[in-house]
Amino acid sequence: MSAAKPVHWLPWMLGALLFVLVPVIFSQGFIRLLFAECAIMIVFALSYNLLLGVSGMLSFGHAVYSGFGAYATIHALNWIGRTHMAVPVTLLPLVGGFGGLLAGIVLGFVSTRRSGTAFAMITLGLGELVGACWLMFPKFFGGEGGISGNRTVGAPLFGVPGWNLGSDLQIDYVVGAWCFASIVGIRGLLATPLGRIANAVRDNPERAEFVGYSARQVRWLMLMASSFFAGISGALAALNFEIVSAENVGALRSGEVLLATFIGGIGYFHGPILGAVVFVFFAVALSQWTQAWQLYLGLFFVVLVLRAPGGLAALLEHAGVLLGDVSALRRRARVLGAKAAAALIALCGFILLVEMTYYRTLEATGGSIVRVFWTDIDTGHAGAWALGCLLLTAGVLTFAWLRRQELAAWEPASTSVSVGDAR
Amino acid sequence: MLSSGLTLIFSMMGVLNFAHASFYMLGAYCGYQISQWLGFWPGLVLAPLSVGVCGAAVERYGLRALHTRGPVAELLFTFGLSFVIVELVQMLWGRPPVPYRLPPELDGSLFTVYTVEFPRARGFVMLVAGLILGALALMLRYSRIGMIIQAALSHSKTVETLGHDVPRIHMLVFGGGAALAGLAGAVGGALTVTEPNMGAQIGAILFVVVVVGGMGSLAGAFFASLAIGELDAFAKVIDRSPADLAAALGAPIDPANPLYGLWSLTLSQAAPVLPFLLLVVVLLVRPRGLLGKREDR
Numbered sequence: 201m202s203a204a205k206p207v208h209w210l211p212w213m214l215g216a217l218l219f220v221l222v223p224v225i226f227s228q229g230f231i232r233l234l235f236a237e238c239a240i241m242i243v244f245a246l247s248y249n250l251l252l253g254v255s256g257m258l259s260f261g262h263a264v265y266s267g268f269g270a271y272a273t274i275h276a277l278n279w280i281g282r283t284h285m286a287v288p289v290t291l292l293p294l295v296g297g298f299g300g301l302l303a304g305i306v307l308g309f310v311s312t313r314r315s316g317t318a319f320a321m322i323t324l325g326l327g328e329l330v331g332a333c334w335l336m337f338p339k340f341f342g343g344e345g346g347i348s349g350n351r352t353v354g355a356p357l358f359g360v361p362g363w364n365l366g367s368d369l370q371i372d373y374v375v376g377a378w379c380f381a382s383i384v385g386i387r388g389l390l391a392t393p394l395g396r397i398a399n400a401v402r403d404n405p406e407r408a409e410f411v412g413y414s415a416r417q418v419r420w421l422m423l424m425a426s427s428f429f430a431g432i433s434g435a436l437a438a439l440n441f442e443i444v445s446a447e448n449v450g451a452l453r454s455g456e457v458l459l460a461t462f463i464g465g466i467g468y469f470h471g472p473i474l475g476a477v478v479f480v481f482f483a484v485a486l487s488q489w490t491q492a493w494q495l496y497l498g499l500f501f502v503v504l505v506l507r508a509p510g511g512l513a514a515l516l517e518h519a520g521v522l523l524g525d526v527s528a529l530r531r532r533a534r535v536l537g538a539k540a541a542a543a544l545i546a547l548c549g550f551i552l553l554v555e556m557t558y559y560r561t562l563e564a565t566g567g568s569i570v571r572v573f574w575t576d577i578d579t580g581h582a583g584a585w586a587l588g589c590l591l592l593t594a595g596v597l598t599f600a601w602l603r604r605q606e607l608a609a610w611e612p613a614s615t616s617v618s619v620g621d622a623r
Numbered sequence: 624m625l626s627s628g629l630t631l632i633f634s635m636m637g638v639l640n641f642a643h644a645s646f647y648m649l650g651a652y653c654g655y656q657i658s659q660w661l662g663f664w665p666g667l668v669l670a671p672l673s674v675g676v677c678g679a680a681v682e683r684y685g686l687r688a689l690h691t692r693g694p695v696a697e698l699l700f701t702f703g704l705s706f707v708i709v710e711l712v713q714m715l716w717g718r719p720p721v722p723y724r725l726p727p728e729l730d731g732s733l734f735t736v737y738t739v740e741f742p743r744a745r746g747f748v749m750l751v752a753g754l755i756l757g758a759l760a761l762m763l764r765y766s767r768i769g770m771i772i773q774a775a776l777s778h779s780k781t782v783e784t785l786g787h788d789v790p791r792i793h794m795l796v797f798g799g800g801a802a803l804a805g806l807a808g809a810v811g812g813a814l815t816v817t818e819p820n821m822g823a824q825i826g827a828i829l830f831v832v833v834v835v836g837g838m839g840s841l842a843g844a845f846f847a848s849l850a851i852g853e854l855d856a857f858a859k860v861i862d863r864s865p866a867d868l869a870a871a872l873g874a875p876i877d878p879a880n881p882l883y884g885l886w887s888l889t890l891s892q893a894a895p896v897l898p899f900l901l902l903v904v905v906l907l908v909r910p911r912g913l914l915g916k917r918e919d920r
Contacts, residue, residue, distance in 0.1 A: 313907075320698060321830060322903070324827075325834070326899075329899035333896060459703075492714065498710055502704060506688060509692065561717045
């Protein structure tokens with residue numbers, strides 16, 4: 201079924217172009233700040249989706265593999281610095297990849313015996329196990345402060361003097377190149393028989409076993425592949441930040457990658473890429489404006505789990521189908537517009553309330569004025585609270601009413617979009 | 624004792640629930656808030672009730688729609704929910720711990736064993752936990768309601784055919800579980816520290832206890848929680864390492880040995896890892912847990 205499918209070159213060319221151009225165009229400023237983090241998160245989320253989306257394994261301990269990759273890299277980096285080996289640091293992500301792979305082989309032997317929720321619990325336990333280890337082995341994990349390194353050591357790439365990752369531009373390009381290579385690698389892996397069999401094991405392990413494949417072995421292999429790429433992402437993080445600490449292996453990091461991947465959409469190849477970008481936007485950009493970004497992110501995730509389990513990628517496909525069908529669009533434009541407006545009103549009210557509450561709780565010493573939506577709002581004034589409540593209730597009630605009205609009209613559009621195949 | 628109570632509820636509900644530890648934390652904060660207004664004892668009653676209502680609402684408007692999509696979706700939902708609850712609590716009560724204390728009646732010691740004083744507060748907690756657990760076990764095993772609940776969890780279709788409203792039973796069970804977690808929080812928060820990540824601290828151990836004891840087994844969870852509590856307490860006391868043992872046996876390990884860091888690790892240093900190690904070992908040797916029933920793969 202997949203052999204005859206033509207390869208679409210355009211998205212790949214555009215993606216490559218993006219990786220080349222973004223660091224140059226936005227030579228400083230905001231986008232630049234996000235670029236490397238986005239690239240790291242993209243690799244991490246894609247590797248995670250090799251488990252969750254492709255093989256149907258929900259893991260709560262994925263940071264272990266990226267963390268091992270990161271520690272392997274930083275130790276290798278420091279070793280190069282001590283011995284003055286003529287090894288280009290640019291190739292160190294391979295070390296990270298193999299570090300992650302090693303962890304994947306060992307831990308995967310334990311965890312891939314089971315599937316489904318049992319697998320999820322084992323990974324949770326293993327994640328906590330490794331996360332709790334950092335206090336016990338201060339030599340390897342670096343204790344409280346972590347381990348820092350210097351990425352400018354080692355031989356310059358291709359022997360060109362000055363190509364030693366000293367500048368931000370160089371590290372951006374190295375991270376971008378590794379990210380692109382990983383994307384291509386993962387895409388290639390999915391096209392191999394292993395990738396297809398992983399789909400089969402996800403959908404119907406019994407049948408896959410009847411055909412002659414050991415479901416456990418397939419899961420183990422996929423976990424190894426996934427941990428290899430996770431290790432690469434950890435290595436990129438180590439090179440980018442030049443410090444690795446216990447946070448890199450912790451449960452929080454595992455949770456983050458789960459959020460990012462799911463938000464993007466686990467049923468699509470480009471889903472995790474999308475999710476990683478959105479997640480970094482939440483974590484880096486939104487956190488500069490508001491204290492409550494984790495609340496927004498968590499709610500966003502919960503709403504997606506409830507209402508759009510396909511993630512953002514599925515929503516985009518929905519929108520694409522709708523835009524292509526003019527008659528359906530004309531029929532539903534008014535309802536959709538009204539729903540969007542109601543949701544927006546409710547959202548405004550909610551954000552207003554949240555921001556005011558947060559401000560009162562956390563920064564109450566700085567007076568009662570808080571800036572929300574580019575206006576100063578007095579949290580000491582009852583009117584502001586009433587406005588927030590009013591917007592929220594009105595929005596929610598209108599939305600619920602519209603939804604009931606619309607349920608009948610929804611059916612044709614939603615059935616015309618089939619659930620995406622995880623490729 | 625406290626965590627064994629939590630565990631029982633946790634395994635009774637049949638759903639793996641990340642948010643359960645969050646309900647525990649929510650209970651502590653509700654208890655604190657109500658104790659500010661009305662005093663400790665009304666808080667002990669009202670806090671579980673309000674958390675229970677929250678839990679029932681979560682089930683009704685969230686989990687119920689996900690039930691048909693299988694356990695992974697439920698797991699993801701409760702996972703996201705635990706994030707949201709922690710953030711909401713931080714939003715309302717701030718990040719530092721709140722001063723939530725037991726009432727003065729419970730200060731002082733209950734009795735003295737040799738030279739060790741037994742605090743009155745601990746006695747109270749054990750009393751509450753014992754009463755609740757006993758009542759729960761009796762109710763589940765012997766009353767008609769308990770029968771229906773158990774049947775609804777294991778054979779929901781049959782129970783539905785018999786004329787019971789199974790979604791409503793699920794909602795009530797979830798709400799009840801959340802209420803009991805809230806009660807545990809209202810007591811436990813007052814006994815220890817009430818802070819936003821108290822849920823996360825207990826949550827991980829909770830998982831270990833449930834899995835080690837066996838999914839869906841009340842007695843297994845009870846024994847597992849006792850075992851893990853003892854393991855933890857003993858490990859923290861024994862300040863010895865394999866290297867010490869080797870030295871005592873007459874074969875000291877050279878500090879220049881590359882694995883010396885591993886050998887010189889004392890048991891008390893390794894204490895935080897032991898429960899998780901136990902979890903992995905149990906999963907390898909006996910995947911269904913100590914007293915768990917065989918589950919269908």
